[in-house]
Amino acid sequence: MQRRCNAPRLVGASRRGAWAVNWPGGQRRPEGPRSMLAAVGLRPYGALVLIAATVGAWALIVGPATLVAGAGQVNQVASLDTGRALYLQGCASCHGSAGQGTPNGPSIVDAGAAGADFELRTGRMPLAAPSLPEVRQPPAYDEAQIEALVAFVASLGNGPAIPDVVASVGDLARGRQIYIANCAACHGATGAGGTVGGGFVAPGLDLADPRTVAEATVVGPGPMPAFAFDRQQLDDLAAYVEELHHPPHPGGLPVAEVGPVAEGFLAFFVGIVTLVAVARWTGRAPR
Structure with missing residues (x-):
């Protein structure tokens, strides 16, 4: 006697009966759009393309500003480090390691960017000896070094900024x-x-x-x-x-x-x- 298999057949969809409707996963899919992606004519991998395009556009708009801000912070830190090194080498012996002053020189904590820039740009500082008078002469530092020193001295306190003048x-x-x-x-x-x-x-x-x-x-x-x-x-x-x-x-x-x-x-x-x-x-x- 031949055994009869009660399991539904998975092939021959045209011969399926009503049982196929009740079989898990066997219900017919609706004739309407299967998903939003299908509605717009995109395959599943189209979602990845859409996401990548969105992220790329966002990076083009926001990314440069973020990179510029980050670069500015890095440059500012580097400038302060350079200024600190120059200050310790050429200024700290008279003005102190933190600008607090010594018997050989006054405090410059509140000299600010304006005070430091004036003294350095006119060559009045640094002095070869504390007893020498301040006179105008060619600056001892180049432009980049002056800017670094000014940034460091300005960070010591709340002195005046360099005024804008035209x-x-x-x-x-x-x-x-x-x-x-x-x-x-x-x-x-x-x-x-x-x-x-x-x-x-x-x-x-x-x-x-x-x-x-x-x-x-x-x-x-x-x-x-x-x-x-x-x-x-x-x-x-x-x-x-x-x-x-x-x-x-x-x-x-x-x-x-x-x-x-x-x-x-x-x-x-x-x-x-x-x-x-x-x-x-x-x-x-x-x-």
């Missing part, structure tokens, strides 16, 4: 008024400099640029007081100092730009000597 937009008339009222007493009417007492000398402004002019007014180096000029006043003052570098000479040849009194005295002295010589020459008795 001399080209300044007003010469207003700048002259500011200069005469606040600067000419020490630096001279023509910016030639002069003695201010107490062993201090106000330097000439022939090498001063708009940046260091603005920094000096904010910091007040040496006996010079700090001023609370606003942005427009700084622009005006810087413009006038720039004009002092190329002053007009309606009276003739200048004498080292030392001012009208000295130039007038020289003219008087030369004139007197000339008159005496002419008088002696014309007053000789004929032989």
Whole structure:
């Protein structure tokens, strides 16, 4: 007798009966769209393509900004490390390892970026010896080293930032008024400099640029007081100092730009000597 198999057949779908409907997994699939992917005509692997495209677009939009921010942080850390190394090598012996000052030099904790940039860019620092006076000279560091040192000194405290100044937009008339009222007493009417007492000398402004002019007014180096000029006043003052570098000479040849009194005295002295010589020459008795 032949045994009859009660298991449903998995082949010959056309011969399946009603039992096939009740068999697990044997129900007929609906005739409608099988899924959202099928509705848009995508195969299952199309999901991976769609996800990859979305992630790629996001990376193109957000990625560059993130990379730039990350690079900026890395550069800032590297600049601080470089500045710290330069500071410990050339500045710490006088100003202390943390800028707290020593018997050989004052504290620079609150010197800020403006103070450090002014001293380094004008060559006043570092000094070869603590007893030497600060005078303008070529800077001891290159631009990258100055920026690194300025960043490190600025990180020590809450000193003033480097002011923004644009001399080209300044007003010469207003700048002259500011200069005469606040600067000419020490630096001279023509910016030639002069003695201010107490062993201090106000330097000439022939090498001063708009940046260091603005920094000096904010910091007040040496006996010079700090001023609370606003942005427009700084622009005006810087413009006038720039004009002092190329002053007009309606009276003739200048004498080292030392001012009208000295130039007038020289003219008087030369004139007197000339008159005496002419008088002696014309007053000789004929032989």
